[in-house]
Amino acid sequence: MTTYTPPQRTATLADAPAIAALMRASVLELFPRFYDETQTASAAEHIAAIDLRLIEDGTYFVHEADGEIVACGGWSRRNKTHAGAGDAADDERPLDPAIEPARVRAMFVRGDWTRRGLGRAILESCRLAAKAEGFTSLTLTATMPGVPLYLSFGFTEVERVTVTTPDGVDLPGAVMARDVEQPDRIGE
Template sequence: MGAAPVLREAVRADVPRIAELMRRSVLELFPRFHDERETAAAAEYLTVPDVVLIDDGTYYVVHEDGGDIIACGGWSRRDKLYTGSGARPGEDRLLDPATEPARVRAMFVRGDRARRGLGRALLGSCERAARAAGFRSMVLMATLPGEPLYRAFGFREVARADVPLPDGTVLAGVSMEYPLA
């Protein structure tokens, strides 16, 4: 039996393996919730690592003894809610922790490692770090595969939402929030 998975801050050298994990996760988990076209679009547009999160020190990876990254995710103090929507002005603006919520971003788990506490561990790291940075709440835009994890962690649904992708595909999403107070 191998060593327990290790959670650590991501570094730029992890980017290729993060991208590989993101794509694999979408291709393995999205078909349970989305049709083939939606899954293909998600695999193209939602699986681009955001290096700003890594540079900010707010993105984490979980890896096994052999180095395989099996989960990743993080939070942001910037005004971007999710990857895949295309660039918009001001999304790199720093949020005011006293009046704006931190963003949970880019959570992915390898399909064969889902439902083993890795997502919960990543969310716990996000919660502790966002709280330490002075944030009073966290928000996210959940995709359908992630919604059960976020609900189990304590996130509350704010609204159902459409998540438009650059090719015109629209994914069902759930806007959610979590108090840190």
């Protein structure tokens, strides 16, 4: 049986409203498997917050099926690690690819499109693009629903963390990392 993978493309600013809606819908559908009602509501408000800088930088990807965005995610050459914990003074600082990892950011898949390879395809696009810009590693701060995907793509857990959202809600997560040269674990 062949699984249909909708085409991937670089996101544009015109996609922002659809991306924001997808992020929120994904959190509301997938987070309750890992977080309580208060955590899910806070994540829908603060974690599912679109970062237009990723789109402006041309480092954000979407998969579209039947005219609807069903998956999104990207990477950054800037210091910001994740949404949801407020802004840090050095979030916009460009990373040094020789000594710092690129950041994987804002990965969301619509609930009815999970486990079809879309997240993996976006991660591979991120890996290849970061590698082309001289980065040797990737890092991310994962919410618990994303950990299985990232592990399957070759990320390792560096440490467990708690992200405190601006409304004071704590969300358990994990900082994860991988080398850009590391082979994909698919088929192992």
